[in-house]
Structure formats: structure tokens, C-alpha cells
Amino acid sequence: MPSLLGLFFDRFARLAPALLVPELRLWSAQDLTAFWEACQAATSNPTLELPYWAVVWPGGAGLARYLLDHPDMFEGKKVLDLAAGSGIVALAAARVGAISTANDIDPDALELCRLASQINGLQITDLPGDLLDRDPPSWFHVILAGDVFYEQRLAERCMRWMRMAARAGLSCLVADAGRRYRPQVGLTPLASYTVPTLPEVETTAAKEVTVYEIGR
Ligand SMILES: C[S@@+](CC[C@H](N)C(=O)[O-])C[C@H]1O[C@@H](n2cnc3c(N)ncnc32)[C@H](O)[C@@H]1O
Numbered sequence: 752m753p754s755l756l757g758l759f760f761d762r763f764a765r766l767a768p769a770l771l772v773p774e775l776r777l778w779s780a781q782d783l784t785a786f787w788e789a790c791q792a793a794t795s796n797p798t799l800e801l802p803y804w805a806v807v808w809p810g811g812a813g814l815a816r817y818l819l820d821h822p823d824m825f826e827g828k829k830v831l832d833l834a835a836g837s838g839i840v841a842l843a844a845a846r847v848g849a850i851s852t853a854n855d856i857d858p859d860a861l862e863l864c865r866l867a868s869q870i871n872g873l874q875i876t877d878l879p880g881d882l883l884d885r886d887p888p889s890w891f892h893v894i895l896a897g898d899v900f901y902e903q904r905l906a907e908r909c910m911r912w913m914r915m916a917a918r919a920g921l922s923c924l925v926a927d928a929g930r931r932y933r934p935q936v937g938l939t940p941l942a943s944y945t946v947p948t949l950p951e952v953e954t955t956a957a958k959e960v961t962v963y964e965i966g967r
Pocket of ligand 1: 809811834860
């Protein structure tokens with residue numbers, strides 16, 4: 752599939768302090784629906800999936816806020832942002848002094864993370880591809896995931912994988928905005944945030960986001 756980043760930067764991208772996390776500047780689509788339609792037209796694919804990386808999701812914003820509010824938990828740690836999207840969690844990790852890696856299956860997401868790290872003067876490494884069918888990499892200390900419970904299969908795979916990582920001794924945190932497929936067991940709440948939302952993305956003006964630790 753062609754990169755959609757050119758289209759994003761030509762007509763839709765806006766760089767601004769992130770909602771709830773003004774310490775970081777992130778690119779977001781000014782009109783996600785219009786951008787999505789433009790992507791479908793550009794690829795001649797009317798069923799093309801939403802370009803998720805084109806906005807910061809409430810779960811990612813809440814998790815990034817948690818990192819910035821608890822820097823001592825992450826400073827000096829090797830941290831993986833699973834399903835990084837626009838990169839807000841990976842950037843927050845780098846900002847508090849973690850050795851930060853962003854993973855996403857979408858190459859456009861990882862390129863946007865790289866550009867966002869440059870504009871914020873932070874360093875992150877990327878780890879492309881789908882990690883969820885392999886053992887979690889043992890060299891990380893912390894695995895983080897923002898807003899991954901919106902699809903059943905992804906929710907189940909992420910949870911299974913992060914549980915494996917937790918059992919291997921890694922610290923695993925996930926932040927959720929009340930998505931349909933959030934698991935009902937195995938999550939210990941650590942903090943909650945009210946996150947302002949974008950009207951075209953959510954049906955309410957704000958979302959309650961909870962940061963959870965995944966048990967072993
Ligand atoms: C709703 S977005 C969340 C992005 C970011 N964490 C945030 O909160 O703003 C979900 C992201 O998961 C990515 N994704 C979906 N399946 C994945 C997989 N198996 N492995 C890694 N990333 C995946 C998508 O490409 C997308 O960027």
C-alpha cells in the first residue's frame with residue numbers, strides 16, 4: 752500500500768500540544784473523516800481501514816499523562832509502546848528518560864513517530880511488525896499499550912501477550928477509554944483521567960480513561 756503520510760501532511764495534518772499532555776506536540780488530522788475518505792480515494796480502496804495513527808486516542812493520552820506524572824517508574828527503563836499509532840506514549844516515555852521503542856504494524860505510524868520524536872527533540876527507536884505471535888522480547892522492562900481494546904481480536908491478542916510478558920517479569924500497563932472489548936479480569940486500576948476528545952472520533956466530549964496494570 753502506498754504511504755499516506757504525504758497526503759496527511761499536504762492537506763490534513765495539524766501540529767499542536769496534545770490534549771491532556773501539553774508537554775508534547777503531536778500531529779493530528781484536522782478532520783479524521785475527511786482524511787479517511789481521501790485515503791480511500793487515493794488507494795482506490797473503499798474499505799480501507801481508518802488510519803488510526805492520524806489522531807491521538809484517549810487511551811494513549813491518558814497513558815502518556817500517567818508516565819509524565821510518575822517519571823521515577825520509567826526513568827532509565829527499556830520501554831516498548833505496543834501499537835504506538837501517532838507515538839504519544841513512546842514520546843512520553845522518552846521524555847521521562849526511558850529508552851523508548853515504538854511498535855506498530857503500520858509503517859506510516861512508525862514514520863510519524865520518528866518525525867514526532869524529532870520535532871519534540873526526543874529519541875525513540877522503532878520496532879516494526881506484528882509482535883503478538885512471538886514471545887515478548889525479554890530485553891524490555893516495561894510494555895505499554897494505549898487504546899487497544901477497540902477490536903475483539905486485537906484486544907484478546909494484546910491481553911494474552913502482555914500477560915505472558917507480565918508472567919516473565921515485565922511491568923505491563925494498558926490504558927483504556929471504556930472500549931467494548933476491555934477484558935473483565937486481570938486488570939488492576941492505577942489511575943484515571945478525564946480526556947477531552949475529538950468530536951469526529953468519539954460520541955462524547957470527554958472520555959474517562961483508566962490506566963491498568965496487567966497481573967501476572
Ligand atoms: C486506536 S490506535 C492507538 C494508537 C495509540 N496507542 C494511541 O493511543 O493513540 C491502534 C493502533 O494499533 C495498531 N495495531 C493494530 N494491530 C496491531 C498489531 N497487531 N501490532 C501492533 N500494532 C497494531 C494500529 O496500526 C494503530 O496504530
